[in-house]
Amino acid sequence: MELTPDDLPDGLVIADEQGRVVCFNRAATRITGLAPDAALGRRLADALPLEDLEGRPWWQLTDPYGGLATRTGQPERSLLLPGGREVLVSARYVRGDRAEERTGPVRRVVISLRGTEARKRIERSHAELIATVAHELRSPLTSVKGFTATLLQKWERFTDEQKKLMLETVDSDANRVTRLIAELLDISRIDAGRLEVRRQPVDVAAALRRHVEGKVAAGQAPDRFRLALRGPLPELWADPDKLDQVLGNLLENSVRHGEGTVTIEAEPVKLSASAEDAVGRVREGTAVTVSDEGAGIPEESMGRVFTRFWRGSKRGGTGLGLYIVKGIVEAHGGTVAVGRAPGGGARFRFILPAGAPEHLA
Structure with missing residues (x-):
């Protein structure tokens, strides 16, 4: 059985190269409260009049059909519909399939919409991330603090071999903290679609x-x-x-x-x-x-x-x-x-x- 846009769980809105809406699926209707008949054929900015949290017109700010020809879209963020309804919106700019077309004019703007329940899932994920990071940091930092405090207070009481062992443990735990921070930075870049690859x-x-x-x-x-x-x-x-x-x-x-x-x-x-x-x-x-x-x-x-x-x-x-x-x-x-x-x-x-x-x- 072939899937249709109405089978997707997230809202899907597609605008053509003239900026007019050509697809507005069932989930988009549920999330926005806008009927497809009121959106299809209209200019994107009129059919989906989104504003950022400071009240600025979103499509005017992002200018999907203009700007740098290397842009591929917009990462997901919270935006507001008329009446203050909050939605999570991401956009992808489709330029062409062939290599020479990929910096050409935008032929499609593909917008994904998710409701506030998705935001709650994200908030729970962030809370879990914070709890995990706090737990993972506590053990090595406790070790670092304990060994350095002991060495500072009782340096003369330890042999060189004991000092070396404690400093090696501190070094190992410091490396563990560094790896965790690097992981967090990578996750941030992956989530934002900004992971840099130096080939x-x-x-x-x-x-x-x-x-x-x-x-x-x-x-x-x-x-x-x-x-x-x-x-x-x-x-x-x-x-x-x-x-x-x-x-x-x-x-x-x-x-x-x-x-x-x-x-x-x-x-x-x-x-x-x-x-x-x-x-x-x-x-x-x-x-x-x-x-x-x-x-x-x-x-x-x-x-x-x-x-x-x-x-x-x-x-x-x-x-x-x-x-x-x-x-x-x-x-x-x-x-x-x-x-x-x-x-x-x-x-x-x-x-x-x-x-x-x-x-x-």
Whole structure:
């Protein structure tokens, strides 16, 4: 059965290249209280007269059909309809499918509307984020405060070896706090659609070897890992720091929550026939798979793995890592999925499109 706009749970409003409304679905009617007949065919600013919280006309402020040709839309924010009804609104500007059209005139403005119940869900999510951050910060900061206070008060009583041990603990906990802050910044950028990707040539095979060597140096048994590189990998342009985050998160999850051998595979793949580069060639990609032999992820939890605060076990962590993995991979134009490994454990696989930046446009 083919879905229609009326089947969508969120409000959908689409305006054509002249700025006139051509789609106003059932959810948009429910959220705004406006009838489709009163919106279809009218200018967007007249059919959906939104204002920001300071009373300024929204479409006049954002000027979707003008401004910079590189703009892709507006992130979700609270706006007001006549009468003061509050709605959550995001917009995407559609310019064209071909590379040369992507900085051309706007052909469609696609608006998503959500009601105040969605705002309440966001507020609950923010409250949960604050509680999680407070909990995760309390332990390392208590440790840092305790050890530094002890050293300052009783420095002469400790041997050099004891001082070194306490300072190493302080350093480790400070690194933990730094990682948590970096995660929060990434989440903020992902949510706002502003995660910056600095592409450069990346040697995926070397990156995988480096991460495995790091785990072994940290005390893991060398035979815990199996690295398989299948065939020559295509040239990959990616953000090396962001790719390290993805690899580090997936490997850490398999080591911490999985059991048995952790298998890391990298191989070239052909993307779908519709995924063509700027010169019409079918794109290549690099697929990386990380799997273990543990209990795996229950089937009923598969759909929640990449959401905020999902934890596969009680073995620590903020529950933010896989959410960030998904955001980073998608910012590169790739995809990530979870499934069951042949040995029964968890299997994570992400695919990044290969090629120089001009072919990724």
